[in-house]
Amino acid sequence: MSPPAALELAAEVAEALVHHARAELPNEACGLLSGTAGRATTFHPARNALGSPRRYDLHPEDLVRFMFEIEAAGDELVAIFHSHTRAPAVPSATDVRSAEYRVPYLIATLEAGPGPMLRAWWIESGGVAEIPVRVA
Numbered sequence: 001m002s003p004p005a006a007l008e009l010a011a012e013v014a015e016a017l018v019h020h021a022r023a024e025l026p027n028e029a030c031g032l033l034s035g036t037a038g039r040a041t042t043f044h045p046a047r048n049a050l051g052s053p054r055r056y057d058l059h060p061e062d063l064v065r066f067m068f069e070i071e072a073a074g075d076e077l078v079a080i081f082h083s084h085t086r087a088p089a090v091p092s093a094t095d096v097r098s099a100e101y102r103v104p105y106l107i108a109t110l111e112a113g114p115g116p117m118l119r120a121w122w123i124e125s126g127g128v129a130e131i132p133v134r135v136a
Helices: 011-023 060-072 093-098
Strands: 007-009 032-036 039-046 076-084 105-109 116-123 129-132 134-136
Touching: 007 011, 007 129, 011 039, 011 105, 011 116, 032 060, 039 076, 039 116, 039 129, 060 076, 116 134
Parallel strands: 007 039, 007 134, 076 105
Antiparallel strands: 032 039, 032 076, 105 116, 116 129
């Protein structure tokens, strides 16, 4: 599977991601995005099983429940989301090692400063490539 040309987010999904990231402070937030044809139309906010400000792991019960919900809706997994509380929206070495799914990884940064708040990445076999994010 090759990376998509872009990750498209419905505006309300982008807003929900940022809201969830802020609500989970001081810990990293996480969740799944679903939709069709590379467009995320639904955000599934998950619990961070690690409860950590530096790492995340989608709670296994949430992961299973959301995957069944996505399938039942006739949608597909479009991206995996997590936040960085004090770092740029760039995959950490841990993020790269932990990437198991062949979907974009969307990262939100809550760090103050210039640059995009949401960035998407294709992570495969230790390689990382940025994917443009479009909010529409």
